[in-house]
Amino acid sequence: MFAVNEALDVVIKPVAQGYDAAAPLPLKVAISNFFGNIWDSWTAVNNLLQGKPGDAVSDVGRVLINSTIGIGGAFDVAGEMGLTKHSEDFGQTLGKWGVGDGPYFYWPIIGPRTTRDTFGWMVDVYVDPVWHVYHTDDMALRNSMVAVHYINLRASLLPADKVVEEAAFDKYDYIRDAYLQHRRSEIFDGALPHEVLDDER
Amino acid sequence: MKSLLSLFFAAWLAVAPALAQEVSPDALVRQVTEDVLTVVRQDKDIQGGSTRKAIELVDAKVLPYFNFQRMTALAMGRDWNKATPEQKKRLSEEFKTLLVRTYANSLTSYRNQTVVYKPTRIQPDDPHVVVKTEIVQPGSKPVQLDYTLEKQGDSWKVYDVIVAGVSLVTNYRDTFNNEVRNNGIDGLIPMLANRNRQLEAGTRK
Numbered sequence: 001m002f003a004v005n006e007a008l009d010v011v012i013k014p015v016a017q018g019y020d021a022a023a024p025l026p027l028k029v030a031i032s033n034f035f036g037n038i039w040d041s042w043t044a045v046n047n048l049l050q051g052k053p054g055d056a057v058s059d060v061g062r063v064l065i066n067s068t069i070g071i072g073g074a075f076d077v078a079g080e081m082g083l084t085k086h087s088e089d090f091g092q093t094l095g096k097w098g099v100g101d102g103p104y105f106y107w108p109i110i111g112p113r114t115t116r117d118t119f120g121w122m123v124d125v126y127v128d129p130v131w132h133v134y135h136t137d138d139m140a141l142r143n144s145m146v147a148v149h150y151i152n153l154r155a156s157l158l159p160a161d162k163v164v165e166e167a168a169f170d171k172y173d174y175i176r177d178a179y180l181q182h183r184r185s186e187i188f189d190g191a192l193p194h195e196v197l198d199d200e201r
Numbered sequence: 202m203k204s205l206l207s208l209f210f211a212a213w214l215a216v217a218p219a220l221a222q223e224v225s226p227d228a229l230v231r232q233v234t235e236d237v238l239t240v241v242r243q244d245k246d247i248q249g250g251s252t253r254k255a256i257e258l259v260d261a262k263v264l265p266y267f268n269f270q271r272m273t274a275l276a277m278g279r280d281w282n283k284a285t286p287e288q289k290k291r292l293s294e295e296f297k298t299l300l301v302r303t304y305a306n307s308l309t310s311y312r313n314q315t316v317v318y319k320p321t322r323i324q325p326d327d328p329h330v331v332v333k334t335e336i337v338q339p340g341s342k343p344v345q346l347d348y349t350l351e352k353q354g355d356s357w358k359v360y361d362v363i364v365a366g367v368s369l370v371t372n373y374r375d376t377f378n379n380e381v382r383n384n385g386i387d388g389l390i391p392m393l394a395n396r397n398r399q400l401e402a403g404t405r406k
Contacts, residue, residue, distance in 0.1 A: 025339075028340060029339045029340035030340075031340075032340035032341055033340055036340070036341070036342075076339075076340075085342050085343075086342075087342045156341060159307075159310030159312070160310070162250075162252075162306050162309070162310070163303060163306045163307050163310070166252075166302060166303065166306055166400055167299070167302075167303040167306070167369070169373075169376050169392065169396060170376065173375065173376055174372065174376075177372045177374075177375055177376075178367045178372050181366055181367045181368060181371075181372065182365055182366045182367050183366075184366065185345075185365065185366020185367070186366065190345050190366060192366065194331055194347065194349050194361060194363055194368070195275065195361070195368070195371055196329045196349065
């Protein structure tokens, strides 16, 4: 499956590179903010499910402020005002509830996921406001929204490509190990203690 | 005369502790980060993706504050103790080359981000400390960038770099453990050396 994605990326990466080169920075930021704003409402729900009502209230405040003053989410006004952006999804909520990772997979297109996160991802997609906000018969509009969303996402990962490419002995292993560490840290909201050297070696 | 002497003495008392005090770990991280970013912001080659120039920068500004022997020990976990002193030296040398390159590559992707330094809690007797920073970029969630430092004598040295919860050091643990299990320490050294040679050859092109 890893090979499938590497092959798909041969097509997707140049598109993302073209987008990255052609779109001026303010536009890219506005597009990221726009999708980020839509996702913030789902983040709020997940924060509530994880027993963090304070964060959830802050997330709702972000959506309200950015959707209005921030012109439909294009500007992160709430961030400037000090309401920090959080990043939550249903996989993290399940992790917080004590659901273990389960076997790790590398899926086509969506990439690395543990079993728990695969299930979380399915719930995320099902509720993903992008599909519902454009609750419309205009399939072309909705599909191009989704395309822009993913191309923008791929473009944001471009800087990491060379780092991973050169750091890894085996790209599959390196991504798997990094993904597992990253998710563990996300579930604990970055508060996981770092490993320290235990003895004088 | 006596009052003048006591004035000098008082002045000395006030100044001496400041002179003797070592640089705190958070101040060190801030100073090195700012030094490096000042250069990157002005260097069009590094921004354009020149790994070679970024490596030169890391060699000059960052290397002295990193403890690569400790990093290698952390990456290898229990296997570290199986290595002889000579092997430890070679492993550290090779791992250093690889990590410097990784660090340098990440510098070439610098695009106007700013760094926020979070307050650091330092326990007086704890020789380990985590300094937390955040890379802030418009349009996305800030990326956490943490450094773990260890006190050696009077100075602090970095022995782990953690990006978004991913340790650049322990991310190699499984790979290294596998290689040692299959081919021993004597397999791991050439594995690292070959990788470095291969990357070096690629850079020259």
